[in-house]
Amino acid sequence: MEKSSIYRYIMYVVGGFVLAAGCAKISSPTGGPRDTEPPVVLKSVPENGARNFRGNRIVISFDEYLVLDRINEKFMVWPPMKRMPEIRIKGKDIVIRYDEELRDSTTYTFYFQDAVRDLNEGNAINNFQFVFSTGPFIDSLSVTGNVLKADDLNPPETTLIVLYIQKEDSAFLREIPSYIALADQDGYFRIDNVAAREYRIYALKDVDNSKNFNLPDEEIAFLDSIISVTPEKNWIPVIQDPPGSLPKDKRAADTIVLQGDYRLYLFQHEKKLRYLTSSSRNAAYRLNYTLSLPPDTLGFHFSIPEAEPDSYFTESSKKGDTVRVWIADSALYNRPLINTVVKYPFTDSAGVDVLREDTIMMRFIVPRTPVRGRVRPTPFRFTSNISSASLRPGEALVFNSQTPFREPDTSRTWLYELEGSDRIKIPFSMDTDSTNSCRISIKGKFGMNKNYIFIADSASFGNIYGEHCDSSAFKFTVKGEESYGKLVLDVNNHEGSRIIQLLTNEEKIVREVLMDEDG
Template structure:
C-alpha cells in the first residue's frame, strides 16, 4: 500500500510539473511566417461605410509598434486622436473622429503590426473603403531621387505627398492629404485618389514626422499644380536640403576688443561696406558668426553695412553699430589649417586657412624644400587672397622647374611666419609633403561634352573623398577638356549655373524655384553607374546627357499652368 501511494505521488508530481511547463517549446524551427489576416471590419473595398472602429483579426498573437506614426492614412486624419490597442490576435483602431463624406480612405499599415515571437510583418497589409458609393481609383506615380549622391545605395524613408490646391499648408508645415512611400530605387505609386488639383512634394522622413524638417531633411516639389482627372505617371521629383527659415541677426555684441554678429543661418556670400575695410577694419567668419576686428577704434562704435546671402538666396542687407571696447581679455591664438593637392605635375598648389585675418607674412621663413640644403623661395606674387575682403584664406601657387628631378617637395613655414591683425604669430610650423607625378602615369586627355545648349556650365571631376580635383567653368562652349589626370575612379558631373554665380544653388520653394540641375556621367550597365574609371595613358571622349526635369512630362497634358 505504501509503495502504491509512493508511485501515485510521483505520477502526480510529474503531471503538475508537465502542466506548469506548457507553452512555447524550446528549440525547433524559427517562425518565419508572417501573421495572416483572417478578417477585417469594415471589409476591404467596402462602400457606404463610415466606421468609428476598425478591427483586424489574425491567425496568431500580434502587437502594434508606434502605430500612430507607422500607419499611413490617406486622405489625412488627425492621428493624434486615434487609439490603437491589441488583444491577443486582434488589433482595434478607435478613430475618435468623424470621417469625410463620399471619400475613399486608405490605411497602409506598413511595419506597425508584428507577431509577438519573431516580429514578422504581414505582407502588404492595406485597407481601402469609401464613405460614399464609389471607390476612388485614380493614381499618381513616378520616381524620386537625390540631386547630390548619397552614401547609401538604396533609397529609404522617402515619402511622397499630395496637398489639395487650396490647402494653405505644405510639406514643411503639415502632413499631406495623400501620402505614400517610395521603394528602394525611388519609385512610388499613390492610389485611390479623388479627382482634383494638387501640389506634389517628396521628402526624406528621417524622424518619421510625416512632414519635412527644412533644416535637417532633404525635400523636393513639383513647381506646377497637377490636375488629376486620369492616372498620372512618370512624375519626377528631386530631393535636396533647402533651409527656408528666416535669415536674420540673432544678436550682436562686443567680445573682448572685437564685435561678434550671430546669424540665424550660415551665410554663403558676405560683403562688408565700410571706409576702413582691410585697412583697420577686418572680419572673419566662423560658421554662423561674423567677428569684426578694428585696430584703431577703442571704446567707440561705428556703422558697418552688411550685405549677406544664404544658401536659398535670401538676402540680409542691414547696418550694425559695432562697438569696440578696451578689454583685458587675452587675444585668441593664431591657428592654421592647410588644404592641398598632395600630388602635382608642374605647380604646387595649397590653401592655408587661418582662424583670424592675416596682416603680415615673413617671406624669409616661407619656402618649398626639395632636399636638405635646397629650396624654392615663395615670393609675394605666389600668394593671393581667394576673396579680397576675406583675409583668412591664402592661396599658394609655386611653379616647380622641369630641371628639378626630385620626387618629393615640402611646403615649409616656420613659426612666426604669419602675423594676424591682433599682432599674434603662428606658434606651430607648417610642413606639408608633395609628390611630383610622372607624366606617363597620367591620363592624356578627358574630353567631356555636356549635351545641352544652356550656359554657363560648371564641369567637375570629383574623387571618392567627394573632393573636386579638377573644374572648368564653361561660358562659350559645352565642351570641357582635362589633361594629366591621375589614374583613379571619379564622379564626373555638370552643373547648370542658371544664376551665373559660379556655384550650385539649391531650391527655394517660396519662390517656386527648383534647384539648379546637376547631370552626371553614368554607365547604366555598371553596379555603380556614376563611377568613371580613368587609367594612365588613356584618352576619353564622353558625353553627359541631361537628366529628367522635375515635374510631369508635358505630353501628358495634365499640368495646369
C-alpha cells in the first residue's frame, strides 16, 4: 500500500474515534438505593449460643465486608478476662482469640455494643453480642424496660443500660457493669442471656465511654430498689428477629414501641462541686462571674483594690449563680485592664467547701471604628413587654434596657386611659427591680378590655452613663378573660411536691406552679 493511502486510512480511523467521543453522552455513573441495613451473620464457629464450648478461637462470618468502630472502647466480656481477647477483621469475618483458660459451667458474653459496621456505609449492628457456655446450660433470662428523659418524657439518644450484680449502690461509680445494652431510638431496651440473681439497674449518658458514672455532667437514671431476675418472670421469648438473623429482604420493619418491665427516667445529676466556672468582660463597664452553684451562706465577695467602693456595684441573678458588676466610674471602666479580687465557695480535694480567693485581670479593648464628621450622642434605648399591642390582665408594664436605669424623672411621664378621643390621666407607680437595675415596672389600676397610653418625654429615662432617651409613647390594651383559654388540671394520688409547667413549642417555660397537695 502506498504511503499516501496508509496515511489517509489512519486519518479516517482517528477521525472516527473523535466523532464517536463527541457524540457520546457524558454522565456520572449511577447506583442503586443507599444501603441502610447492617451486616448479617451467615454462620459462626462455634454457633452463637453454643454449649460445652472450651475452645480459644471464635469466627463469625457476615454477608459483607466489615469495620470495627472504636472496638477497644466498646467491647466488653462478661465474666471479665484477665487479658482482653484479640479481635481482628479477616475479609468478611470477625476472628476472636484468647489464651485464658475458661471457667467451668459459665456463660460468656462478648458484647460489641455498636462497633460492628459494614465497610461502605457504616451501618451498625446495635447491641451485637456473641454468647456461649462452657457447660451444658446457658444463661437465658432477659431484662427489658424503657428509658425516658425525666423533663419531657421523650426517649433520649444513645443511652446505655447497665446491670450490676447486687452490691453497694456506689459500685456504678467505679466498677465495670456485669451486663450492658444500648436503648433503641424509642427508649426500649432488652438485655439477654442474664443469669438468675439480684441486680441494680441504671441508665447512663456515657460521655467519656467509661461505662460507669464518673462525670458531673453525665445524665443518669436508676431504680431505688434491687431487681430480682428469676426464671418465673424473666423468661422472655424473642418476639422479633434480632439484627443479622434473616436476610435483609425478609426482615419486617418495627411498627410499635415495645414496652418493657422497668421504667427509668434520665435526669441531670445535681451538681455538688463548687467552683468559679467563668469570668468575662464583654463591655467596658460590665463584668460577669458565673459559679457552678449559688454561693449559699459562704457568699460571693468582690472588690477592685485600687477603686473606691462607690465606683461600682454588684447584682446577682435570680438563681444566685451569676454575679454582674456594673462599673459607674468612667476613669475606671476606660482602662483596658482592671485588676479584680473575688472570694467564692470552692470544693477542695477533701470535698470540703471553703472560701477561695482569686485575683483576676479583666481585659477589654474598645474596637476602633472610623469617624466621619460630627458624632451624635447615642440615645438611651429600652424595650417593653407589650406583645401584640396588649398586656395580660394583672400584668405590669415593664421596661428593660442593656444598661442600668438612673432614677426616672416621673414629672416627665404620664399614663392615660383612652376613651374614644378622650384621655383620662390615671395614677401609677414606678419601681426599679431590686435585683436587676436594667428593669423598671410601671403599675396602675388597669381595667380589662380598656386602652392605655404611657408617654415618656425626652430625658425622662436614662442610664447611669449619662445617656438619655428620646420622647416615646407606648400604647396598649389590657385584654379581657374571654381572650384567653383556661386550663384546669386535677392532679391526685401523687406523693410529694409537684411542679406544673406550661411550655411553648420551643419548650420555654411560660407559667410554672408548685403543688404540695392534691387538687
